Amino acid sequence: xxxxxxxxxxxxxxxxxxxxxxxxxxxxxxxxxxxxxxxxxxxxxxxxxxxxxxxxxxxxxxxxxxxxxxxxxxxxxxxxxxxxxxxxxxxxxxxxxxxxxxxxxxxxxxxxxxxxxxxxxxxxxxxxxxxxxxxxxxxxxxxxxxxxxxxx
Amino acid sequence: xxxxxxxxxxxxxxxxxxxxxxxxxxxxxxxxxxxxxxxxxxxxxxxxxxxxxxxxxxxxxxxxxxxxxxxxxxxxxxxxxxxxxxxxxxxxxxxxxxxxxxxxxxxxxxxxxxxxxxxxxxxxxxxxxxxxxxxxxxxxxxxxxxxxxxxxxxxxxxxxxxxxxxxxxxxxxxxxxxx
Numbered sequence: 139x140x141x142x143x144x145x146x147x148x149x150x151x152x153x154x155x156x157x158x159x160x161x162x163x164x165x166x167x168x169x170x171x172x173x174x175x176x177x178x179x180x181x182x183x184x185x186x187x188x189x190x191x192x193x194x195x196x197x198x199x200x201x202x203x204x205x206x207x208x209x210x211x212x213x214x215x216x217x218x219x220x221x222x223x224x225x226x227x228x229x230x231x232x233x234x235x236x237x238x239x240x241x242x243x244x245x246x247x248x249x250x251x252x253x254x255x256x257x258x259x260x261x262x263x264x265x266x267x268x269x270x271x272x273x274x275x276x277x278x279x280x281x282x283x284x285x286x287x288x289x290x
Numbered sequence: 291x292x293x294x295x296x297x298x299x300x301x302x303x304x305x306x307x308x309x310x311x312x313x314x315x316x317x318x319x320x321x322x323x324x325x326x327x328x329x330x331x332x333x334x335x336x337x338x339x340x341x342x343x344x345x346x347x348x349x350x351x352x353x354x355x356x357x358x359x360x361x362x363x364x365x366x367x368x369x370x371x372x373x374x375x376x377x378x379x380x381x382x383x384x385x386x387x388x389x390x391x392x393x394x395x396x397x398x399x400x401x402x403x404x405x406x407x408x409x410x411x412x413x414x415x416x417x418x419x420x421x422x423x424x425x426x427x428x429x430x431x432x433x434x435x436x437x438x439x440x441x442x443x444x445x446x447x448x449x450x451x452x453x454x455x456x457x458x459x460x461x462x463x464x465x466x467x468x469x
Contacts, residue, residue, distance in 0.1 A: 142460055146428070149459055152409055153429045156319045157326045163336030164318055167343035168311050175307055 206251040207288050213259050213267065214243040223248070225257025225283075232260045250288045258283045299356035302347070310347055317360055320430055321367060327425055328371045330414040338374055342367040364430065365440045368422070375418050405466060412462040416455050423448050424455035 211223050221237040221244040228234035237244035237259070244259075256275040259267040268274055268282035275283040295316070301309035314321075321342075325335035346366050353362045413421060426432045426440065427448070434445045441448065 142464075145460055145463060146456060149409060149463065150428045152406060153323065153327060153413070153425070155323075157323050157332075163338070163340035164314055164321070164343060166336075167340040167347075168307075168314070170340075170344060171307055171310070171347050175305075 206249045208247050209250050209286065209288060210245060210247045211237070211257070211259075211269070212243050212245040212271070213237065213261075213269065215261060215267075216242075217261055219244065219261070220263065222260045223257060224260055226255045227257070232263070250286075252288050254285060254287045256283045256285055294357065295359045296356035299350070299353055299359050302350050303353070303356075307347075310350070313359060314343060317363060320360075321363070324364070324425055324430055325367060325371060327410070327413050327429070328418075328421060329374060330410075334374060338367065338370045342370045345370070361432070361436055361440065364426075364432075368426075368440050372418075372422075408463060408466045412459050415462070416458055419443075420451045420455035420458070423451035424459075427452045428456075 213221055215221065219237075219239060221239075222232040223235040223237060223246055224230045224232050227248070227250055235246055235248055237246045257269070258281070259269065261267055266282050269284040269286075272284035272286055275285040293312075295313060298309040298313045302313065321339055322335065325338050325342075326332055329335045329338060342363070346363050353359060355362070413424075416424065422441065423437065423443075426437050427434070432440065434448050437443070437448050438445055443451075
């Protein structure tokens, strides 16, 4: 190997040695990446918490909306029945809420969400009766119906 | 059996920062060496390193060949260093370079030279493209084909740059080496 080759070998060997710069850009980069990872973690945790809180609130509101109030409907009538409750709350279906008989009157209790409802009783399967204890509802067809307003 | 770079890259691509840190640790020496000798200023080299490593992690998904992570990372560093070099004052003209080289040789002849210091000065005096090619080939030991991917230059152009760099270094350092 001639001296020029030896020279270049020494150059390469010297340059391949580790260098010390006194500063550490590598460590600074890793520290910054770790900070960003922590920030993303807390951001995600916050986002998850916010979503969970929103869902809880939504569920709470739904449950509150679904709870409503218990309303008792009564009809004093000496007939043998059947007596059914029909109205806005059960699509006017006479099979949905039959009344039970006791102590000389027919009655049932159902849960209604806050709102205004028209209703009537169907006696003997075909005889519509309004509720004498409630205001009459407006009805263009003259059908006897009543109105009940349920508050919170 | 040690974990390969490819495995660590795959983990880093899934967000494992510790895997990325281990990768960097494996290639730390070469990264610091290249940036320091190419840029010639330790503080600037560390800034280029920091910048490159942040960019690399943020774009780790684009490392399509995890087993070639070193080449992929060095390419990012090469580009960042080139950007810094281009932002410096216009390159010293040939005349000024010759004066600097002659001055270095004369000084080496007058006194007992510090080999490491003279070598650093000689490297710093190389034109940017020759210094880059010399460091990638003789120090980081990339092949010319790999260097083509890293630099965008053709193999013949890279060979010419390395050859000229070697000529200049021999010319500058011959007296120091023999002294």
